[in-house]
Amino acid sequence: MSSKKMDKGLKRILTIFYIFLLVLIVIDLFIHKHDFFGFDGYPSFYGAYGLVACILLVLVAKYVLRPLVMRREDYYNE
Amino acid sequence: MNNFTPPALILIFGSLLIPFLRGRTRQVYLVLLPLLTVAYLFSLSEGIYWKLKILDYELIFGRIDRLSLAFGYIFAIITLIVSIYSLHVKDNLHLISAFIYAGGALGAIFAGDFITLFVFWEIMAFSATYVIWSAKTKKAVNAGMRYLMVHIFGGLLLLGGIMVYYKETGSLVFNYIGLKGLAEWLIFLGFGINAAFPILHAWLPDAYPESTETGTVFLSAFTTKTAVYVLARGFPGTELLIYIGAIMTAFPIFYAVIENNLRRVLSYSLINQVGFMVTGIGIGTQLSLNGTVAHAFCHILYKALLFMSMGAVLYRTGKINATDLGGLYKSMPLTTLFCIVGAASISGVPLTSGFVSKSMIVSAAAEGGMLLIWIALLFASAGVFHHSGIKIPFFAFFSHDSGLRPKEAPIHMLVAMGLAAFMCIAIGVLPGPLYSILPYPVDYEPYTPSHVIDQTQLLAFSALAFTLLMLSGIYPPEIRCINLDTDWFYRKGTRLFVTFSHNVLAKIEYNIIGQAYEYAVIKPLLKIANFLKILDSSGIDGTYNGMAKGSMKISNILKEIQTGRAHDYAFIMILGIISMIFIMLISFLI
Numbered sequence: 081m082s083s084k085k086m087d088k089g090l091k092r093i094l095t096i097f098y099i100f101l102l103v104l105i106v107i108d109l110f111i112h113k114h115d116f117f118g119f120d121g122y123p124s125f126y127g128a129y130g131l132v133a134c135i136l137l138v139l140v141a142k143y144v145l146r147p148l149v150m151r152r153e154d155y156y157n158e
Numbered sequence: 159m160n161n162f163t164p165p166a167l168i169l170i171f172g173s174l175l176i177p178f179l180r181g182r183t184r185q186v187y188l189v190l191l192p193l194l195t196v197a198y199l200f201s202l203s204e205g206i207y208w209k210l211k212i213l214d215y216e217l218i219f220g221r222i223d224r225l226s227l228a229f230g231y232i233f234a235i236i237t238l239i240v241s242i243y244s245l246h247v248k249d250n251l252h253l254i255s256a257f258i259y260a261g262g263a264l265g266a267i268f269a270g271d272f273i274t275l276f277v278f279w280e281i282m283a284f285s286a287t288y289v290i291w292s293a294k295t296k297k298a299v300n301a302g303m304r305y306l307m308v309h310i311f312g313g314l315l316l317l318g319g320i321m322v323y324y325k326e327t328g329s330l331v332f333n334y335i336g337l338k339g340l341a342e343w344l345i346f347l348g349f350g351i352n353a354a355f356p357i358l359h360a361w362l363p364d365a366y367p368e369s370t371e372t373g374t375v376f377l378s379a380f381t382t383k384t385a386v387y388v389l390a391r392g393f394p395g396t397e398l399l400i401y402i403g404a405i406m407t408a409f410p411i412f413y414a415v416i417e418n419n420l421r422r423v424l425s426y427s428l429i430n431q432v433g434f435m436v437t438g439i440g441i442g443t444q445l446s447l448n449g450t451v452a453h454a455f456c457h458i459l460y461k462a463l464l465f466m467s468m469g470a471v472l473y474r475t476g477k478i479n480a481t482d483l484g485g486l487y488k489s490m491p492l493t494t495l496f497c498i499v500g501a502a503s504i505s506g507v508p509l510t511s512g513f514v515s516k517s518m519i520v521s522a523a524a525e526g527g528m529l530l531i532w533i534a535l536l537f538a539s540a541g542v543f544h545h546s547g548i549k550i551p552f553f554a555f556f557s558h559d560s561g562l563r564p565k566e567a568p569i570h571m572l573v574a575m576g577l578a579a580f581m582c583i584a585i586g587v588l589p590g591p592l593y594s595i596l597p598y599p600v601d602y603e604p605y606t607p608s609h610v611i612d613q614t615q616l617l618a619f620s621a622l623a624f625t626l627l628m629l630s631g632i633y634p635p636e637i638r639c640i641n642l643d644t645d646w647f648y649r650k651g652t653r654l655f656v657t658f659s660h661n662v663l664a665k666i667e668y669n670i671i672g673q674a675y676e677y678a679v680i681k682p683l684l685k686i687a688n689f690l691k692i693l694d695s696s697g698i699d700g701t702y703n704g705m706a707k708g709s710m711k712i713s714n715i716l717k718e719i720q721t722g723r724a725h726d727y728a729f730i731m732i733l734g735i736i737s738m739i740f741i742m743l744i745s746f747l748i
Contacts, residue, residue, distance in 0.1 A: 094625065101622060104615050113608050116524040127615035130540040134623035137541050141415035142634040149642040156649055
């Protein structure tokens with residue numbers, strides 16, 4: 081019962097979050113951008129960059145870095 | 159009242175009185191001392207003060223200008239906040255070492271010559287080591303020892319650089335240095351170790367998470383930011399720093415994603431934040447240098463706030479790994495709130511301090527047309543939100559319910575966190591006062607519509623990435639583990655080396671150094687100990703009992719140091735080398 085309630089709460093938060101993202105995309109269209117490199121003036125460039133960058137970050141950390149450096153907690157025998 | 163003492167000395171000498179005070183008086187004193195330092199700093203005006211002539215050489219304890227003052231203000235303010243946070247600490251030596259450490263940092267940034275700088279630099283290294291040891295766990299003692307060795311090595315580089323520099327230029331005044339030759343490179347690397355340059359950085363995530371709940375907050379503020387200050391003083395506009403800084407912003411966030419210990423996550427994000435400052439120094443324009451100082455100021459506040467919130471969790475639950483925590487918002491709502499303010503600030507959410515400072519450096523990179531650097535900084539901005547902004551509050555206070563229901567943090571901790579959180583938001587809403595203390599006149603407006611929407615989008619869609627990865631189950635699960643870093647080379651690598659050269663080294667160790675050590679150190683020590691014993695038994699009253707407790711603590715640490723491992727003894731040799739160099743330096747100055 082309570083977990084169902086939690087899920088409902090979580091769903092509501094996520095819905096609000098997704099609407100917020102849409103609003104950001106729409107507002108972005110109406111704001112005059114001062115671009116430095118050309119492509120950074122495209123609508124919602126920053127949002128797209130943030131999304132891609134973070135997904136890449138997590139994938140690289142999980143599938144490249146972790147297999148290389150992860151050890152048991154007692155690796156250094158302390 | 160004006161200019162009666164270098165500001166560092168209030169904390170350093172004032173701290174020595176702490177053991178003689180009790181109860182409420184002691185608590186008032188602990189707050190009064192940094193408060194006095196804050197007030198005193200704000201009363202200082204620019205100029206060169208407190209010159210001390212030794213032989214024909216001049217020590218300058220007070221070069222007060224806009225650059226050093228800005229760092230001085232924030233160092234004093236954070237000392238005040240963390241002192242309030244530390245009011246529950248009973249261990250006098252812990253507090254004394256923390257105050258001496260903070261005072262050492264003030265001494266270093268106001269130093270106008272290399273010798274004064276070096277002396278305070280070393281005071282910081284040793285007192286910080288004791289701050290780490292104060293946790294009194296085996297892990298902390300070992301990590302502290304490694305910390306000390308790394309920083310003694312850095313100090314030797316710095317000292318070597320200073321000596322060559324003096325020989326070449328005939329001057330020991332600390333001003334713009336620039337990368338020209340051997341001397342400048344040595345000084346640069348000495349500074350770089352404290353700034354946690356990549357590869358030289360491993361001491362930071364190794365040692366910082368091992369100190370006490372309060373010790374780590376002290377540590378997070380001073381060593382790296384003092385290094386940022388000396389780099390900004392000595393090497394502004396050094397192109398190499400742009401690349402070093404960009405790498406520093408990027409690589410630690412990968413570690414932060416997979417790290418389980420939440421204070422270690424914060425340690426990696428500390429390197430990431432210092433990377434922004436180092437990049438700003440490298441760019442070297444007025445905008446970027448202003449950005450560096452502003453970012454150091456804001457960063458000290460929100461990083462301390464984050465470490466304080468994690469310290470409160472550790473203090474109440476005894477746990478700090480993401481795998482053991484979760485759901486704490488139910489019983490620690492205020493700590494959760496303050497942690498979120500810190501997390502928002504480090505991420506640069508509009509109306510918080512990170513937004514008005516970090517953007518100056520990113521804008522400076524863009525204005526300079528540095529495309530790759532700009533992309534790296536933007537990546538780091540998104541990444542820091544991902545791990546410090548979301549991961550820290552999420553895994554500690556929300557996520558799966560750990561079932562832990564600890565009490566809310568003690569009132570003095572809440573006051574300290576509240577003060578820091580207030581300043582994070584105040585600076586974000588009204589950046590004017592912060593901009594007015596920066597080294598150069600500020601012609602920068604953070605709150606343009608495009609900047610606000612760009613930054614909000616960057617953060618919101620990073621949050622979307624986190625949400626999608628979580629919901630799809632791709633996000634790497636928290637695992638009990640440690641992650642190797644470059645400290646492997648001196649933790650495992652040295653052991654291999656020691657095994658390899660065991661026969662040769664051991665013979666030298668036992669036959670020559672061992673005997674010399676016996677005559678030079680152990681026998682005099684025994685004599686002193688005997689003398690102390692006589693003193694101790696002659697007056698067994700309260701005072702001596704207190705002193706005996708103190709010396710027992712020290713001898714316990716000495717006992718820990720006497721591990722019988724060759725690389726620990728090497729440290730004592732290094733100490734000897736340092737004092738030797740010191741003597742040489744003095745004779746060389748005459």
